[in-house]
Amino acid sequence: MTFELVIRGATVHTGDAAPARPADVGVAGGLIVAVEPSLDGPAADVVDGTGLLLCPGFVDLHAHTALASFHDPCLVPKIGQGFTTEVINPDGLAPAPVDPARVEERRSYLQPLEGPGPDTWTWSTVEEYLDALDATRPATSLVPSIGHGAVRDLVLGGDRVAPTPEQLRELCRHVRLGLEAGSRMLSFGLVYLPAAYAATDELVAVAREAAAVGAPLVPHVRNEGAGVLDAVAEMIGVAREVGAPLHLSHLKALADESLVEPLLGLLEEASRDLDLTYDQYPYGAGSTLLAGVLPAWAQEGGASATLARCADRAARERIRDDIAAGVPGWENLLGTLGPERIEIADAAAPNDHVVGRTLASLADELGVHHVDAVLDLLAGSALDVTMVLHYASEEAVRTVAAHPLQLVGSDGIFGARPHPRLYATAPRFLGRFALRDGLLPVEEAIARLTSRAADRIGLSDRGRVAAGKRADLVLLDPLAFVDTATYESPAQAPPGVEGVWVAGRRVWREGAPTGERPGGVVR
Numbered sequence: 001m002t003f004e005l006v007i008r009g010a011t012v013h014t015g016d017a018a019p020a021r022p023a024d025v026g027v028a029g030g031l032i033v034a035v036e037p038s039l040d041g042p043a044a045d046v047v048d049g050t051g052l053l054l055c056p057g058f059v060d061l062h063a064h065t066a067l068a069s070f071h072d073p074c075l076v077p078k079i080g081q082g083f084t085t086e087v088i089n090p091d092g093l094a095p096a097p098v099d100p101a102r103v104e105e106r107r108s109y110l111q112p113l114e115g116p117g118p119d120t121w122t123w124s125t126v127e128e129y130l131d132a133l134d135a136t137r138p139a140t141s142l143v144p145s146i147g148h149g150a151v152r153d154l155v156l157g158g159d160r161v162a163p164t165p166e167q168l169r170e171l172c173r174h175v176r177l178g179l180e181a182g183s184r185m186l187s188f189g190l191v192y193l194p195a196a197y198a199a200t201d202e203l204v205a206v207a208r209e210a211a212a213v214g215a216p217l218v219p220h221v222r223n224e225g226a227g228v229l230d231a232v233a234e235m236i237g238v239a240r241e242v243g244a245p246l247h248l249s250h251l252k253a254l255a256d257e258s259l260v261e262p263l264l265g266l267l268e269e270a271s272r273d274l275d276l277t278y279d280q281y282p283y284g285a286g287s288t289l290l291a292g293v294l295p296a297w298a299q300e301g302g303a304s305a306t307l308a309r310c311a312d313r314a315a316r317e318r319i320r321d322d323i324a325a326g327v328p329g330w331e332n333l334l335g336t337l338g339p340e341r342i343e344i345a346d347a348a349a350p351n352d353h354v355v356g357r358t359l360a361s362l363a364d365e366l367g368v369h370h371v372d373a374v375l376d377l378l379a380g381s382a383l384d385v386t387m388v389l390h391y392a393s394e395e396a397v398r399t400v401a402a403h404p405l406q407l408v409g410s411d412g413i414f415g416a417r418p419h420p421r422l423y424a425t426a427p428r429f430l431g432r433f434a435l436r437d438g439l440l441p442v443e444e445a446i447a448r449l450t451s452r453a454a455d456r457i458g459l460s461d462r463g464r465v466a467a468g469k470r471a472d473l474v475l476l477d478p479l480a481f482v483d484t485a486t487y488e489s490p491a492q493a494p495p496g497v498e499g500v501w502v503a504g505r506r507v508w509r510e511g512a513p514t515g516e517r518p519g520g521v522v523r
Helices: 100-114 126-134 147-157 164-178 200-212 228-242 259-269 303-310 313-325 333-337 359-367 370-380 394-403 421-436 442-449 453-458
Strands: 004-010 020-030 030-035 043-048 055-056 056-058 083-088 141-144 186-189 217-220 245-247 276-280 285-289 341-346 385-390 405-410 471-476 497-502 505-509
Touching: 004 030, 004 276, 004 471, 020 259, 020 313, 020 497, 030 083, 030 276, 043 394, 056 259, 056 405, 056 453, 083 497, 100 147, 100 217, 100 285, 100 333, 126 141, 126 370, 126 385, 147 164, 147 186, 147 200, 164 200, 200 341, 217 228, 259 276, 259 394, 303 370, 313 370, 333 385, 341 359, 359 370, 394 421, 405 421, 405 442, 405 453, 421 442, 442 453
Parallel strands: 004 043, 004 055, 056 083, 083 141, 186 217, 217 245, 245 276, 276 405
Antiparallel strands: 004 020, 020 030, 055 471, 285 385, 341 385, 471 497, 497 505
């Protein structure tokens, strides 16, 4: 047999949690065609894998890459750590479907998390958006979700309203259209607007569309703080009622670590009769919109209405009071964590100089209340500000990471000073937690990053080193592969990534991208 690529003598982890074994792996036509103790035959490219681990390409189950490839189609932070497939449009947020009259509202809201995308959005439907995204020729495979929040914004706008029966049917129709266009999951972001206004019966109605085609429900639940148990129970109830698989996004107990064990117990109990998993980024800090610290009423009506309230004296006083006292049922991030534990990850001009500062230090320097510092930042940067929130101990993170229901999602947000998870989720989970610290077996960690993740999203063509599978591969030095990105210096690809291949084409070689872009949208 003639091969396009042979990787010789690596320690091969097949992705199935089986013990690793030394083998040669042959690739032709973008597929793995042979995995044998020794392969004969000519090859256009031979790579010496002696002393290295060869794994299937990693799958990022929670990626904010919906618009990134319009500006960086090589997606360097992702391929540099071994991710070859990414699930996009999480948290119910997506560039499509979108009402042409509300494109600028949608762009303004998404920009801190997803970037602006192209100068002109040429799409309104999911299918048109996916065509435009595919045309960027990304290096990784991008697997779309249909976002409930995007659909709600299209049908109902940004206001706090309940759908009429006709509007509810229209919500369901657009979810169905998104699934028919190629989306493999239905994502919810029940802390983001306007999805936060949805009642449980609305979630059940749209979830039936996902259940009809076996697509998982993937929610950012309503509350990850003191109300996390009730919030997770709500989505367990929705999934049970409609018969859909449930995959919870970025599981955490943001307000109280004593809730971690009850939360995991709730999931274990539910998993006895429900197809249930969750993903986690392996850090004790998160990152999201700075506007997320505002009460829901202050964000009602979209970006322009939020900016108007940032400038209104009475609204500002009410926001300060609500953050100080809390509002029943509201996940009060700033009130829970305090300004010392929240720092600016990225901010559009003219506030780019505050990146890396905590809200407490910034407020002290300006001589203002920390809530006023937030409102001034949001107003000055047109809401284009993200934050890092420090909320959990390393012990709590590792408890969640070790659980057998856990899978991995980076939740990485591109930006000037991103959370280190953008560059280092895989090396932290596999390199530090498994290879170095033995928190879980190496083959188990690799299975969660590969075969189990691929199976979760219905991609039977990848996730395993086996003949006939897509040649998405990662070649690692196990002694060097570890996270080096930090909160202070996050834009650091991990050492030890000798090679990454997508569909048999090398996208990463010894610390740098090759410029190859063989990925695309998976539909």
